[in-house]
Amino acid sequence: MNFFDRFTKGWQKYRKPGYYEEFDYAWTMTIDLDRCTGCSACVTACQAENNIPIVGEKAFAKGRQMQWIRIERYWEGEYPNAKLSFIPMLCQQCDAAPCETVCPVSATYHNQDGLNTQIYNRCIGTRACAVYCPYEVRYFNYNDHHWDAPLDQQLNPDVTVREKGVMEKCTFCIQRIRTAKDEAKDDGRRRVRDGDVQPACVQTCPTEALVFGDRKDPQSKVSKKLKDPRAYRVLEELNTLPSVVYLKKVDADG
């Protein structure tokens, strides 16, 4: 068996439906679009937690901004019946992620919590994953970023600072998940309790539009949200099986 066969066979194991069902957690986020006001608190919370650089005016003009979660806005109708809707867009942590299969160095892989993770020091910067991502939520470091002193003192020591040539993306605040697991272990619990871990965006959302938890736990808040008939996945027809589930906006007059 040559290298290529071994490689694809290895991948197939992970791509088998139900493979991730055997593991402990399946982290999931639900986003209620009927609650979301577009206030963007999640964006800044994420930047603060994850050491996301300020790219500056020039880089922004080239479309090189780095916010891992962004608010997309869509207009419908014309004045005076114009309507504006918001949708927070972040890595969907797909169970069948198109970005994972294209990475030539396996820098992006699926971990056993169902997270789509990025190994920064394995990444060689081909940007293939960003091309394949249908949600456009992977961000490439075109430059080494700089924090004007003493802004660097704010940097979160639990999260690495990425350098030029590396792809990065939302991690569901994996550092917080790790801490919660460690604390659960220290307390002699086998599992993290519902609510013990919240990504920065979920924690700060003023309208509680974002809910995070383990969908393997039928009692968790997020499992209950998943049962809402309004639940849908963005670009579901692509069959990427996202772990971010949106709840439809309600049209009161519809």
Added chain:
Amino acid sequence: MSNIDRRDFLKLVGAGSVGAGAGFMLAESIKHPVEYLIPYVVPPEDFSHGIATWYNSVCSMCPAGCGITVRTREGRAKKIEGNPSHPVNQGRLCALGQAGLQVLYNPDRLTAPMERTGDRGSGSFAQITWEDGLTRTAEHLASLHKNGQGNRVAFLSTGVRGHFASLLELFMEALGSDRLLHYDFAHPHTLYAANKRFFGEESLPYYDLQNTRFLLSFGADYLGRWISPVHHGLGFGHSRQGRATGRLRTVQIEPRMSISGAAADQWIPARPGTEGHLALGLAHHIVAEGGYAGDDRENWVAALRPYSVSRVADQTGVAPDTITRLADAFADTQPSLAIGGGAAGNCSNGVATLVAVNALNYLVGNLGKRGGLLFNPTPAFGSSSHPRQASYRMLSELAEDARNGQIEVLIINGANPVFNLPSAAGFEQAMAEIPFIVSLSSFLDETTAMADLILPSHTYLESWGDDSPEPGMGFAVGAISQPVVSPLYNTRASGDIILGLAQQMDLGEALPWDSMEDFLKARWREIYERGAPADKLNDFESFWRSILQAGVWGEKTQNSASTFALDPNLVDNIGVEAAVFSGDSEVYPFVLHPYLSNAFYDGRGANLPWMQELPDPLTSVVYGSWVEMNPLTAKKLGLSEGDLVRVESPHGEITAPVFVYPGIMPDVIAMPIGQGHAEFGRYAKDRGVNPISILAPLMDPDSGSLAWGGTRVKIEATGRQAKLLKIGGESRQLGREIIQTSSNREGANEHAQINSIPISVVSS
């Protein structure tokens, strides 16, 4: 942590007071660790290497007064989060609150006392010592004080509350001056005045969004930057999808779609300045249809006679059947709630407009009721900001006094009137007449650049203080603001500077405290003493520690009266005059609608790089200013996105690129406030334009507040282009179904059906 009601909150406060554990060895834990390879051989009790320590405090980025909890590692602040126990924000925080860290670690902070060396406003300063700075200020003040000319000292602070506000009052009283003013650009003067006139109380009530079923907002961007956005957001989220009693329906009436307008089930554009007419038109219909059965019904009928639906429809541009259906829905869906503010309160008829909104609440019985408007007790401690808040009229008087040579010393504490007042006010020129200006700011903003002496203050994350939020939560609540890191630079807390000045001036009798912390503790000891014996902890120290740990304090007080009697004379005087606009509509065809930026508030967030790079929620633009214009208007003027236009009012002109915005009336032009700083550090300086600068010096005559929605402008193309920086992508879904909607009838939320009262769309 979901919604906390009064009972849960009191329980929580009780629980917090029991577990006073490890001591708060704050000063020990936050010494600079950077010089040592191993920070501590014997670390302080609450310091573990690699483990975060959390300190509770109060957010000072806007006047809402949210509780925060700051994560520190190895003596440095890493992340600000909402304090889950604080009833205002319940663990949540807005973008600006999150960015408070960049105030603390801002590279452009003032690091030491300085004196002016060049001309005023030239920005050349030289470093001096604290002793020198304090002595020179104290000498100036003392000589005036000794000659009985204390009133020649004016103090202009940003809006502050709690005991720091009391300290300022004590200081100015001891000095013999009554010129103590607070200044926040967005302070809702008209709302206070309207409440005074209608309820007899000059305070803000509690808007019970969480329990209301129909929310009618006249211009108040309650989810954006109006009063207490995070608390409103909590109520909004809960009443939209979190409760079993039906989905909240919201209607937003405003000329330009705000964040709240986008979130509303229906956005109704009404001509600027006619919101009050619309409110009275609704009231007219409700009373005429028998929706009000009070004894004074006949008086109301008479008072509302000029506001017939057809007439109001003509005045406001809202279709008659929209008005009647809206009125029926508002009266029939109980409990309902009408709120007014923002754009509706910023015209020359602002107070009358907001009185009309209050009247609407009165007529359908929303006052003092769950899901309606609840009255607040007076703040439980310290002083509130409103009685000192300077309206435009008061600042003009101060400027006039300065021009007449009646002000010898001006002390500025964080306020930035040079940026936040229209150029037509001439405040900067008036300041030039003041012989001695001291600024206690943390940054070199436009006002501080005019100072002779800068005594830089700590940021809020380095200072002691306390805060009782206004509007309150319907019960007595407050929190202590404590330093979360040791001071970064050679700065001092504003409170300590005041106390230091008092000591040098021998005002020790009136202000006998050594530091702000001492002063706070002395005042909190009084609060501790007044507690009921049964609730009391053993001693003050454990009480103090428990409040610091909980990050919030509450007191079992009597609720304020839930009923109120309407002054009968008020009904006869109800009525809204047409708003006055500055500028001839022939020459200046557009009404300028400046609005508070989501990221920068009134401009104070513009020096924070996170905020500069935060896409505006409605337009996604970053780093700059823009002019919002209806697509029809843009087409008529032959403009498209990025075309630079001159926006000219009778009082000045500014140039900014066009943004074509579908949610704005064709004869209205909107611009965000916050950019256009001439100073204020590398991130803010010389970026965008400041629409406040071209506003007309027009006032609401009742409250004296600036009618900042009352300026007309004309638009001229410059023929030049500017690239608007914004997130790329298509602004329409094009059938991709990225955002999906479910109609109520699909039964997505079976309770939601109850609240579905169809209201027609507005005709143009």
